[in-house]
Amino acid sequence: MIRRGRAEGWLREPIHRFPTWATFNGIKSNGVSIGPLPRFEHRGSTIIADRELEGAKGGPLLLVPRELIVSRQNIDVVAKSDQHLREVLHALGDFGRTTRGAVLIFLLMQATLCCPDIKDIGVHNPLTEYIKFLPDELLPTFWSEEERDLLTGTTLQPAVRAKLNSLLREFEAVRVATAGISWCAKYWWDEDDGLLAFDDWLRLDAMYRSRALEFPNVGDAMVPGIDMANHASGDATAALYDTDESGNGVLVLRDGKEIREGGEVTITYGDEKGACENIFSYGFIEDGMSSAQIMLLDINIPHDDPLRPAKLYVNTTAPGFRVFEKEGGIQWESDFVWLVVVNEEDGLDFKVKQTVDGNKEIQSFWKEQELNDTLKLRGLLKEDPLWEVFQLRAVVLMQNRVDEQIETLRAVGRPERTDTVREGPWKLAAQLCALELDLLHGARSALESEKATLLETETVQRYLGLVEDGDEDVEEADFT
Numbered sequence: 001m002i003r004r005g006r007a008e009g010w011l012r013e014p015i016h017r018f019p020t021w022a023t024f025n026g027i028k029s030n031g032v033s034i035g036p037l038p039r040f041e042h043r044g045s046t047i048i049a050d051r052e053l054e055g056a057k058g059g060p061l062l063l064v065p066r067e068l069i070v071s072r073q074n075i076d077v078v079a080k081s082d083q084h085l086r087e088v089l090h091a092l093g094d095f096g097r098t099t100r101g102a103v104l105i106f107l108l109m110q111a112t113l114c115c116p117d118i119k120d121i122g123v124h125n126p127l128t129e130y131i132k133f134l135p136d137e138l139l140p141t142f143w144s145e146e147e148r149d150l151l152t153g154t155t156l157q158p159a160v161r162a163k164l165n166s167l168l169r170e171f172e173a174v175r176v177a178t179a180g181i182s183w184c185a186k187y188w189w190d191e192d193d194g195l196l197a198f199d200d201w202l203r204l205d206a207m208y209r210s211r212a213l214e215f216p217n218v219g220d221a222m223v224p225g226i227d228m229a230n231h232a233s234g235d236a237t238a239a240l241y242d243t244d245e246s247g248n249g250v251l252v253l254r255d256g257k258e259i260r261e262g263g264e265v266t267i268t269y270g271d272e273k274g275a276c277e278n279i280f281s282y283g284f285i286e287d288g289m290s291s292a293q294i295m296l297l298d299i300n301i302p303h304d305d306p307l308r309p310a311k312l313y314v315n316t317t318a319p320g321f322r323v324f325e326k327e328g329g330i331q332w333e334s335d336f337v338w339l340v341v342v343n344e345e346d347g348l349d350f351k352v353k354q355t356v357d358g359n360k361e362i363q364s365f366w367k368e369q370e371l372n373d374t375l376k377l378r379g380l381l382k383e384d385p386l387w388e389v390f391q392l393r394a395v396v397l398m399q400n401r402v403d404e405q406i407e408t409l410r411a412v413g414r415p416e417r418t419d420t421v422r423e424g425p426w427k428l429a430a431q432l433c434a435l436e437l438d439l440l441h442g443a444r445s446a447l448e449s450e451k452a453t454l455l456e457t458e459t460v461q462r463y464l465g466l467v468e469d470g471d472e473d474v475e476e477a478d479f480t
C-alpha cells in the first residue's frame with residue numbers, strides 16, 4: 001500500500017510544502033528552514049540556517065506543539081476520538097501498548113486514511129499529512145539477498161537477519177490479531193484485494209527506527225520538524241533537542257555554536273552508536289568515521305559441555321560480548337562469558353526444584369550459593385581465589401572468537417560490484433567490513449596483552465603448575 005501511495009502520489013508530498021504544513025499546525029521556526037543542503041542532497045532533507053545563528057540566544061530554533069509529537073501518550077489521546085485506531089490498538093494487546101507498536105499502527109492508520117480505495121476509516125488529523133513528507137530510507141532491511149550477502153563476517157549480518165525475522169513475526173501477529181475486525185479483514189487482509197503486504201511493515205519500521213528520538217518526559221517519539229535534522233557527532237553537533245516546560249518539542253542551538261547562513265543545523269543520534277548500528281538504524285555511516293567503535297560478537301556454549309542445556313535454561317544475559325573503544329584503548333564487556341567458562345569442577349551446580357504449582361524449575365548455584373540471576377555470577381567469581389584463572393579462560397575464549405571473525409571477514413575480501421548490487425549498499429558493506437576488521441585486530445592485541453598479564457599472575461602460574469607449591473595437587477589446564 002505505501003509503495004503504491006508513493007508511486008501514485010497520494011502518499012507523497014514534496015518537502016518544499018513542509019513549511020506550509022508546519023506553520024498551519026503551529027510549528028514555529030526561528031532562523032531555520034527545511035530542505036536539501038546543496039552538495040549534500042544524498043542525505044535527504046535537513047535543517048538549514050536562514051541567517052547567521054549564534055549560541056542559545058534568541059530562543060529555540062524550532063518549537064513543535066506537544067500535540068504534534070508522535071508519542072505513545074498522544075496516540076492514546078487520538079485513539080479516544082478515532083474508533084478504528086482504538087479497535088486495532090486494543091486488538092494488539094500488549095504490543096499495542098508499547099511505544100513501537102502504537103507508533104507503527106498509528107503511521108499505518110495515517111497511510112490507510114490517505115488511500116483513495118479506503119473509505120470512512122479513521123479520523124483525519126494534522127499528522128495524516130506528515131507521513132507524506134517522510135522519505136523511504138534504504139535501511140538494510142530493504143537490501144536484496146545479494147546485497148545482504150556482502151555483510152558476511154560483519155556484525156550487521158546477523159542483526160539484519162534477526163530483525164527481518166522479528167519484523168515478520170510482528171507482521172503476522174498484527175494480521176492474526178486484526179483479521180477479526182471486519183474493516184481490517186476487508187481492506188488490509190482480503191486474499192484477493194487486501195492492501196497490506198510485509199513491505200508495508202518494513203516501511204513503517206524504517207520510518208520509526210530512522211526518525212524516533214528519545215525526549216525527556218515523553219520517551220521515544222517522532223517529532224515533526226525536529227526529525228528533519230541530520231546527524232553529526234562530537235563537536236560537529238550543532239543543536240540539542242528537548243521538551244520545554246509545557247511539553248512542546250524544542251530544538252536549541254548548542255551553547256557557543258555559531259552557524260553561518262546556509263549552514264546545516266545537525267543533532268546527534270547518539271555518539272556512542274557504532275558503525276553497525278548507524279547502518280542498521282539510519283542507513284549511513286558518518287563521513288570521516290574512522291572506527292567501528294563497538295561490536296557485538298556472539299559466543300556459543302560448546303556442545304560437549306555437559307552443563308550446556310542447564311546453562312542455556314538459566315541464562316538471563318545476551319549470549320555474547322562487546323568490544324569497544326574507550327579512552328584510546330579497546331575494552332570488552334560480557335555478562336555471559338562467565339557462564340561459559342565455569343563448570344561443575346569449579347563450583348557451578350544446577351538442581352531441579354518442584355514449584356508449588358507442580359512445575360519443575362532449574363536453580364543454579366555457585367559453591368552452594370544460589371544464583372537467582374546469572375548476572376550475579378561475575379561478582380561471585382571475582383571473590384573466588386581462582387578469579388584470574390576464570391578471566392584467562394574468558395580472554396582465550398573471546399580471542400578465539402575474534403580470530404574466527406577475522407578469518408571470515410578476510411575470506412570474504414572485497415567482492416566486485418555486480419550490476420544487480422546498488423552502489424549504496426555496496427559502499428556501506430565495504431566500509432563496515434574495513435572498520436570492523438580494524439577493530440577486531442585491535443581487540444585481538446588488547447586480549448593478547450591481557451592474556452600475557454594474567455599468565456604472569458601467581459594464581460594462574462600455580463594453577464598451571466608452573467610454580468612449586470608444596471603438596472598441592474596441580475591440575476592439567478587447557479585454555480585452548
Ligand SMILES: C[S@@+](CC[C@H](N)C(=O)[O-])C[C@H]1O[C@@H](n2cnc3c(N)ncnc32)[C@H](O)[C@@H]1O
Nearest residue numbers: 043044045137210211227228229230231282284
Ligand atoms: C531523522 S532523519 C533526518 C532527515 C532526513 N534526512 C530526511 O530527509 O527526512 C534520518 C535520516 O537522514 C539521513 N542522514 C542523517 N544524517 C546523515 C548524515 N550525517 N549522512 C548521511 N545521511 C544522513 C539518513 O538517511 C537517516 O536515515
